[in-house]
Amino acid sequence: MGTYVVRRMFSTVAVMAMVGIFVFLLLRLAPGDPAAMIAGKSATAEVIAGIRQQMGLNDPIPVQFIRWVRDILGGDFGTSIFAGRPVLELISQRLEPTLSLSILTMVLSATVGVCFGILAAWRAGGLVDRILTGFATLGFSVPVFVVGFFLIYFFAIKTHWLPVQGYQPIESGFWPWLMHLILPTITLSIPYLAFIARITRASMLEVLSEDYMRTAAAKGASSYSMLVHHALKNAGAPILTVIGLSFAGLVGGVVITETVFNIPGVGRLVVDAINNRDYPIIQGVLILVAGLYVLINLAVDLSYTLVDPRIRY
């Protein structure tokens, strides 16, 4: 176990190093002089040269890279070109809406997805299974923003049951917060829910055909006990992987969902950054998100032993 954890940690560091090199090169490949961009359109050549010197852009690329990595490890992600504020500060201001949306989405899609998967596997080939499998295929194919606009139209504009767009911070009360997040959460959940349901079903079907399931049935175990105690536990590892990976991959959908519902989260920050060509923000978000992905991946791998004690490293 010990050597495995150490090896796994090393590969995590290697992957993050790749991400770092990639993101760093991205800024260097970007057209235009970063110093000129910061200085603005009306700056003189001397001002630009001064900024170049100050930013260390005249140093060799490897020196710049090492300094950049050192800054990031120290928590300095650079300064936004457009807003003139530290990138980390801008990101942390936008974190609450994004985290609220992500966590609610994960809770919804994991619980409902696993339940759907179990139901479908329980009566494989039956009507329930067909409906759920059809829904899963459909949920996989309909893009999040299309679902979002449909939900807004029917549940907000036509019926006025829920607010159309926007976000209420949780300090202003739990209900307004939740009401504003219901539609975005459902929207963002659908593809993940479909994916989790699909994997749960496949993984459960594999386990249900095992001999010990027949033994459990012969002992007279109830279907609930069979499904949950005997089958779900043994089918757990792939399901856990999928849930972990979905959570890590959520960010892409978050960017689009936040745009549809006008939520001022990290996703909007990135979208605005593209329009302003604000590379430090794009870089910062890329590094943080990739770091999160790698960490969740690591956590999922290490948690296999908890779900399934037979797995030993």
Added chain:
Amino acid sequence: MIGGGLLALMIILALAAPLYAGDPLNMDPFKRLQPPSTEMWFGSDNLGRDVFARAVFGARISLIVGLTSAAGAALGALLIGVLAGYSCGFDSIVMRVMDGLMSIPTVLLAIALISLTGPGVGILIFAITIVQLPSVTRLVRSVVMSVRERPYVEAAICGGARLPKVLLRHILPSTIPALMVQSAIVCADAIMTEAGLSFLGAGVPPEIPSWGNMIANSRLYLAIAPMTIFAPGICLAVMVLAVNLLGDGLRDLFDPRAKRRR
């Protein structure tokens, strides 16, 4: 094979668009945000453009981006995957790069690449290809690694076949079925990513009619003219569904065991 038929139909409709649909760029300020009518089947948008014509022409850009980036990812993955699966030294470097690319969510990675040059069809296809490359490469590599231990490959090597011939004649063909199925999934994903990026303003330039652009452009008019958003949205969903069904069909074709299990 419903998916294949549906996709073929959409390709024909998109290719034949100039024959039956109006001009997607023609603006008519007197007919803004019109409801669907016999003249304009899906109504008109905020600039008085025919939504039906735009939806039909939008299929072209989706198909171009979807098919070329799927083909690009498949070819790139084939090249890298076969080499990586066969040689360990190359493998360890390339797969770390792929792991790094994989750890950045697709939409963000594509946005980062596109932010280098600004919106454009070429950079969009390039970005989506790069984003899809790691997963396809992993698949090809895993097939190659399992095939290279097979007796017939050993026999070919003992028989004096040179390395390029072993790779091309004996190993590469066995990756094709899995690669085709994966390409369909990649194509569906690419179509969705294109629409998503265009919707965010980081995809196809606004002057080209694409489903993502249409939806982004009509966001503010959802309450007044819902068809301006629903029409491209439904088109997009149907096309992605068709490609996904095609992928499912291909998988059943190549792996009949999987069908029984499902």
